[in-house]
Amino acid sequence: MSFRRWLAFMLASQITVVALGASAPPLDPAAAFGARPSLSMLSLSPDGSSIAYVAPSEAQGSILFTMRLGDNPQAVPAMVADSKPWRLHRCDWVANTRLVCEIYAIGKAAAANFELVTLTRLVAVDADGKNTRLLSTRQGEYAHGLQLGGGEIIDRLSDEDGVVLMSRVYLSEEHVGSHLGSSRHGVGVDRIDTRTGQSQTVEEPRDDAISYLSDGRGHIRIMGTRVVGNARGQMRSHFDYFYRTATSRDWQHLGSYDFLDQTGFHPLAVDPNLDAVFGLKKKDGRQALYRIALDGTLHEELVFERPDVDMSGIVEIGRRQRPIGVSYVTDQPLIEYFDTDLHKMHASLEHALPQSPDISIRDSSTDEAKLLVMASSDRDPGLYYLFDRQSRHMQPLLGVREQLDGVPLASVKSIDYPAQDGTRIPAYITFPPGQDSAKGLPAIVMPHGGPGARDVGGFNWLAQFFAHQGYIVLQPNFRGSAGYGDAWFEHNGFQSWKIAIGDVLDAGRWLVTAGLADPAKLAIVGWSYGGYAALQSAVVDPKLFKAVIAIAPVTDLDALKEERRHWSDHEIVEQMIGDGPHVREGSPLRNVSRLEAPVLLFHGTFDRNVSYVESKDMAAACSAAHARCELVTFDGLDHQLDDSAARTQMLRKSDDFLNQSLAASH
Numbered sequence: 001m002s003f004r005r006w007l008a009f010m011l012a013s014q015i016t017v018v019a020l021g022a023s024a025p026p027l028d029p030a031a032a033f034g035a036r037p038s039l040s041m042l043s044l045s046p047d048g049s050s051i052a053y054v055a056p057s058e059a060q061g062s063i064l065f066t067m068r069l070g071d072n073p074q075a076v077p078a079m080v081a082d083s084k085p086w087r088l089h090r091c092d093w094v095a096n097t098r099l100v101c102e103i104y105a106i107g108k109a110a111a112a113n114f115e116l117v118t119l120t121r122l123v124a125v126d127a128d129g130k131n132t133r134l135l136s137t138r139q140g141e142y143a144h145g146l147q148l149g150g151g152e153i154i155d156r157l158s159d160e161d162g163v164v165l166m167s168r169v170y171l172s173e174e175h176v177g178s179h180l181g182s183s184r185h186g187v188g189v190d191r192i193d194t195r196t197g198q199s200q201t202v203e204e205p206r207d208d209a210i211s212y213l214s215d216g217r218g219h220i221r222i223m224g225t226r227v228v229g230n231a232r233g234q235m236r237s238h239f240d241y242f243y244r245t246a247t248s249r250d251w252q253h254l255g256s257y258d259f260l261d262q263t264g265f266h267p268l269a270v271d272p273n274l275d276a277v278f279g280l281k282k283k284d285g286r287q288a289l290y291r292i293a294l295d296g297t298l299h300e301e302l303v304f305e306r307p308d309v310d311m312s313g314i315v316e317i318g319r320r321q322r323p324i325g326v327s328y329v330t331d332q333p334l335i336e337y338f339d340t341d342l343h344k345m346h347a348s349l350e351h352a353l354p355q356s357p358d359i360s361i362r363d364s365s366t367d368e369a370k371l372l373v374m375a376s377s378d379r380d381p382g383l384y385y386l387f388d389r390q391s392r393h394m395q396p397l398l399g400v401r402e403q404l405d406g407v408p409l410a411s412v413k414s415i416d417y418p419a420q421d422g423t424r425i426p427a428y429i430t431f432p433p434g435q436d437s438a439k440g441l442p443a444i445v446m447p448h449g450g451p452g453a454r455d456v457g458g459f460n461w462l463a464q465f466f467a468h469q470g471y472i473v474l475q476p477n478f479r480g481s482a483g484y485g486d487a488w489f490e491h492n493g494f495q496s497w498k499i500a501i502g503d504v505l506d507a508g509r510w511l512v513t514a515g516l517a518d519p520a521k522l523a524i525v526g527w528s529y530g531g532y533a534a535l536q537s538a539v540v541d542p543k544l545f546k547a548v549i550a551i552a553p554v555t556d557l558d559a560l561k562e563e564r565r566h567w568s569d570h571e572i573v574e575q576m577i578g579d580g581p582h583v584r585e586g587s588p589l590r591n592v593s594r595l596e597a598p599v600l601l602f603h604g605t606f607d608r609n610v611s612y613v614e615s616k617d618m619a620a621a622c623s624a625a626h627a628r629c630e631l632v633t634f635d636g637l638d639h640q641l642d643d644s645a646a647r648t649q650m651l652r653k654s655d656d657f658l659n660q661s662l663a664a665s666h
Contacts, residue, residue, distance in 0.1 A: 027407065030655065033465035034647035038402040039065075041090045042384050043099075044372040046158070046319050048365030050127065051372070051386075051397065052078070052099055054088050060643050062088035064101060066127040069386065069395075078129040089120075092153065093319075094194055095162040097127045100135070100153055106606045106638050115566065116608050121150035122166070124194035133197050135166060154189065155214035158319045158366050162194045165220070167212055170205040187211075189220055210239065215272040216320035220244070221294060222267050222277060223251060237572045241267055243294050246275055254292065260575055265290065268314040269323045278303065278314050278323055286485040287311045289326045304336050310483050317342075317371075318364040329483055331414040331428075331457045332358050345389065349373065352394065356380060358458055376400070378412035378430075381459045401461075408433040410467040412457045417476075417510040425503050426484075427476040428457045430467045442662055443472040443517035445507045445537075445545070449528035451493025451500065454481040465651055466525070471658075472516055478503035478533075493529060494557060495578045497586040501536050508537075508544050521662040523547040525654070528610060528639065529554060535588035535599070535618070542596040547661035549654050551602045552610050552639050555618040556589040563611050589614070592621040598628040600657045602650050604637030630657075 036056040043052050050068045057063050060083035065075045078099070081088040085105035094100050104120045122135040135151060147169055155165035170186040186205025189212055192198070203212065203220055213222035227238045237260035242251040254277070257264035267279040275294050280287045288305035292298055304311065304326050315325040315335055325337040337343035342361070349359050356375035362384070363372040369389050376382035382400035387393070399405065410433045416424040431438060444466050448455045455475040463473040477484070480493030480500035490496035508524065511517035524545045526534035531553025538548045554560050557577050564570040577583065584590050599622060603615035615631055622629030632653060634646050641647055 028648075029465060029468050030651035031644075031648045032403045032407060033461050033468065034649075034651045035401070035403040035644045036642060036647070037381070037400050039398055039400065042362060042372060042374070042398070043092050044363040044365060044370065044386075045093045045096050045127075046366040047096050048367075048370030048386075049096070050093075052091055052093065052127070053398065054091060056644065057082070059083050059645070060087055060637070064088060064091050064099070064125070066099070069397075076128060078127055079123070079125050079132070086121075092156065094124070094153075094156050094164055098124060098162045098194060099127065100124045100164065100194055102150075106608060116606060116611075117148060118608055119148055119150070122153065124162075131195060133194065135192060135194065135197070154212050154220075155216060155218055156319045156321075157218055158216070159218075164192055164194060165202060165214055165218065166190055166192050168205075213267060213270050213277070214321075215270040216322060217272050219246075219272075221270045222254065224267075237261075237575065241265070243277065245294060245296050246272075252296070254298070260572060262287065265292065267292075269316055269321065270294070271323050278326075280311055280313075282486070284485075285487055289314070303338075308484075310485060312483065315361075317361060318368055319366045322368075324361075329454065329456055333360070333456060333458075335360070345371075345387075349375070349387070349394075356383075374400075376459060378458055379409040381461075407468070409459075409464055411436065412460075412463075414457050417507060417514075419479075419503050419506045423479070423503075425476055425478060425506065427474055427507060428455055430460075430463050430473040430475075432467050432470050432472070438472075439515045440518045441472050441516065442470060442521035442658075443474065443508075443511050443523070444658075445504060445511070445522075445524045446473055446475050447478060447504050447507075447524075447526045447530040447533040447537075448475065448481070449526075449530045450482065451480045451529045452482045452489075453529075454483040462525075462527070469655055471523075472511065474507050474511055476504055476507040478507075491578075492576060493533070494576065494586065495582060497536060497582060501533060501540055504533050504537050505541050505544060520546060523549070523658055523662065525549040525551075526553065527551040531601075532588070535595075536586060538597050538599070539588050539591045539594045542594050545597050547658055548595075548597050548599045549602075549657065550599065550615075551641070551650070552604065552607055553588075553601065553615065553618075554610050555614040556587045557583045558587065559589070559614055559617070560610065589618050589621055592618070592627055593625045595622065595625075595627045595629075598657070598661045599630070600654065601629065601631040602634070602641070602653075603631065604634040604639065604641055604646075606636050607639045609639035 039053040039055045041054045052066045054062050062081050063077050064079040066078050067073050067075045085107050086103045089102040089104050091099045091101035101123050106118050109117045125132045151166050151168040153164050153166050157163050167189050186207050187209040188205030189203035190199040191202050208225040210226045211224035212220050215221050221244050223242045225240045238258045240256050241254040243254040255265040257266045265279050265281045267277045269278050276291045278291050281290045283305055287310035289303040289311045291301045291303050309328050311326050311328050313327045314323050315327050317324045324339045325335045327335050353375050356377050359375045361371050362374050371387045373385045373387050374382050384397040386395040410430045412428050412430050415429050416426050419425050454477050466473050478500045479490055493500040512519045524534040531550030534548050534550045561574050561577050564573045601615045603612045605612045619629050619631035
């Protein structure tokens with residue numbers, strides 16, 4: 001779609017027009033469910049009078065729109081990213097008429113021996129699209145090597161107009177040496193006027209610095225540093241954190257954190273009113289929220305925990321990023337609020353929107369009088385509202401997936417099923433719309449990616465598509481999933497693949513023994529680690545699943561480690577996957593001769609998470625072993641396949657493949 005047509009569509013979408021006698025075109029399920037969301041990343045201006053959002057354009061392109069709210073709102077294009085190579089990630093207001101956007105690009109760089117690299121940059125722009133300015137690194141873009149990261153806004157300085165605190169990477173001659181411009185560099189903090197580009201150093205760069213936390217009032221209170229593991233500059237998973245008291249510039253040791261085993265204290269947000277930092281720390285094998293005083297005493301206090309799930313993060317509000325609660329997931333995302341007024345307000349919103357159990361505050365005006373709220377459910381991809389706390393008026397704004405308006409969606413139920421050792425495995429089951437009590441249907445087991453992740457019981461476009469096409473979809477949170485504590489995570493889904501894959505296989509067996517699934521029409525579909533789980537499940541039990549779809553899958557654990565060879569996290573990835581017989585036994589590529597079911601692979605050639613070569617080698621190995629396997633390649637697409645046409649093609653091809661494969665299995 002051209003930019004002009006897209007803009008006309010977006011403007012027209014603000015007005016509902018009823019044409020008498022006109023009939024809606026027939027639904028194309030693959031196109032409707034495969035379309036990228038109509039909008040994402042909504043944010044609210046500091047005065048609460050305008051919103052900004054990112055909408056898709058052609059291919060992987062995006063457009064930043066701003067809209068002044070009122071009686072006749074008009075969407076104004078402020079920035080266009082055509083994905084050749086730059087793409088829009090997110091945009092935030094830094095003044096009532098100015099935003100800062102993160103853009104990124106993926107491509108092969110000569111400075112990296114033509115390996116795939118991801119570059120990020122920050123760009124400031126006025127709400128009307130004028131005065132675009134790149135907030136780049138301190139030195140020239142390529143003066144001293146290829147700089148991958150473009151910095152991060154760490155404080156949107158609420159008392160200043162368009163001025164921010166931004167962490168930036170400083171490059172110097174002595175740190176150049178590797179083909180990536182060296183992973184050793186200094187990270188400091190600058191105070192930047194986003195309109196003029198003028199900057200002033202606030203924190204001098206340090207070679208070991210990786211992150212900073214502000215108190216939301218312009219003061220840097222926390223610094224994270226990394227520990228280098230070897231002479232090649234590769235990182236260990238162990239990070240050290242330092243803090244300042246409110247009256248000193250001296251750094252004092254706060255604590256340490258290991259991102260691999262998640263031990264220690266991980267600081268998340270500073271509360272200047274309490275003069276304390278909130279962070280995650282394990283208690284009884286699960287992540288809990290703690291608060292540590294920054295007055296020099298380091299007094300530690302447990303804030304919130306649950307005996308069944310991990311705490312996942314801190315919830316902040318507004319331009320000052322005030323901590324207001326802690327987030328976690330049971331069957332759906334939940335928030336425990338510190339703020340009594342917001343807790344009561346959230347309860348009233350739940351009462352007003354009983355069909356939308358997932359309600360979250362996405363942004364607010366600086367004075368927190370106006371809130372940007374998003375409400376969604378398993379059968380509703382989401383609708384944004386503007387909530388005026390004084391008048392208690394709730395104004396609907398924009399829907400997340402307009403392509404699915406009027407399309408019947410399926411309900412998602414939380415269940416558990418028994419593994420072979422008797423462990424109850426939590427999962428989510430989606431029946432075709434209106435068939436919640438049906439038996440003997442075609443069914444799909446759909447393991448999630450990660451493996452350090454989990455599924456939740458909300459809207460999932462992939463599961464909803466297959467349910468719409470008549471399949472039961474079961475999404476297991478197998479052992480190795482995150483969010484349930486150490487005992488459930490085991491040694492992660494790669495080192496403990498036998499347990500994780502066993503739970504995935506038991507999901508399929510339960511569907512059959514419970515009479516829900518027709519055993520001749522049972523398939524498995526997965527993306528990323530889920531694609532790995534799909535392939536490895538078909539290796540371990542070749543007869544259970546009659547068709548296998550793997551999207552951007554890991555196929556060889558040794559190859560996954562080797563893909564990080566020249567990167568600073570190689571040592572961490574090696575530790576995560578480990579060495580031993582499990583590496584070969586747990587690699588579908590090395591055991592392709594065991595496959596009996598037909599396999600359909602999808603992969604983008606610009607995938608930085610899992611190399612396209614893994615699927616290419618898997619297809620070649622299948623061919624050599626006379627296994628039935630087809631690879632669909634998406635040139636120039638990354639791990640997410642974030643392209644409506646590509647996703648539509650993937651869904652259409654998947655549906656045809658399942659129909660043919662399951663019919664042939666009788």
